[in-house]
Amino acid sequence: MPELPEVETTLRGIQPFIQHQVIAQLVFRRANLRWPIPTTDLQRLVGQSITAVKRRGKYLLLSTDLATIIIHLGMSGRLRILDKPAIADKHDHVDIIFDNGYLLRFTDPRRFGALLYSEADPYQHPLLKQLGVEPLSRQFCVDYLKRRLQDKRLAIKSALMDQCIVVGVGNIYATEALFIAGIHPLKSARTLALVDLKRLLKATKSILRRAIWHGGSSLKDFLNSEGKPGYFSQKLQVYARAGLPCVRCKSILASIRIGQRSTVYCPHCQH
């Protein structure tokens, strides 16, 4: 479900409801997600007000004066706002209840997601410290990309999805960006010419911006914080279209696996 646009959509959806609100109660219905949930630490946040809601890569950061809650949605995680307590479903693992009656509910069938706690600078947390640049920032530029890819022999698609290089790009948007840029996903990262890097940068920024504008993609089960689907999946040009004609040249789109992830591309348009 969540790559950068879906996480950003989630952030924008929940922020107005939780910023400046005071945590009244935390409800944990299981002890583990991807890692143990630090329930004892998190309970210390009762009485604290949410001072900021931010995103770093695919992580969401809910800050208080005392500490930051670090949230990752994994593969199937979702956050939504409820205006009153409701019966918890099988996969509704955590509720953060605010003193205005609203609550933030974390749902995650596959439990690859994570809920962490940091009293120190969250950006120095082991999971966030190594993250690469934000793709929509000015730091994601040709000079940076050239430098980070210059001795990478792996497939450009794998490099584009490497969160240590650039954050937020997952399987869907890497696939789409490479199609838009006309670059073969298996091409060795270090062999891209400057002109390729420029097209890839432009394509990546563009696809992410457009996906955010449309409220994220909704392939199977992505629902935003209001429980509504994103509409960007209708705009996807190659992802999940293997065997169908290329929108540009009508060639049949090919499907391969790169780094254990399904990858669709046009053999005619991408080199």
Place this chain on the structure above:
DNA sequence: CAGAATACCTGCGGGC
């Protein structure tokens, strides 16, 4: 060391 494979988990759709 880089890069590839594996592991974590549930749900769904397709083939039989």
Place this chain on the structure above:
DNA sequence: TGCCCGCAGGTATTCT
């Protein structure tokens, strides 16, 4: 109808 297989938006860990 039901069982088995492969696959799904991510990434830390283990391997070669």
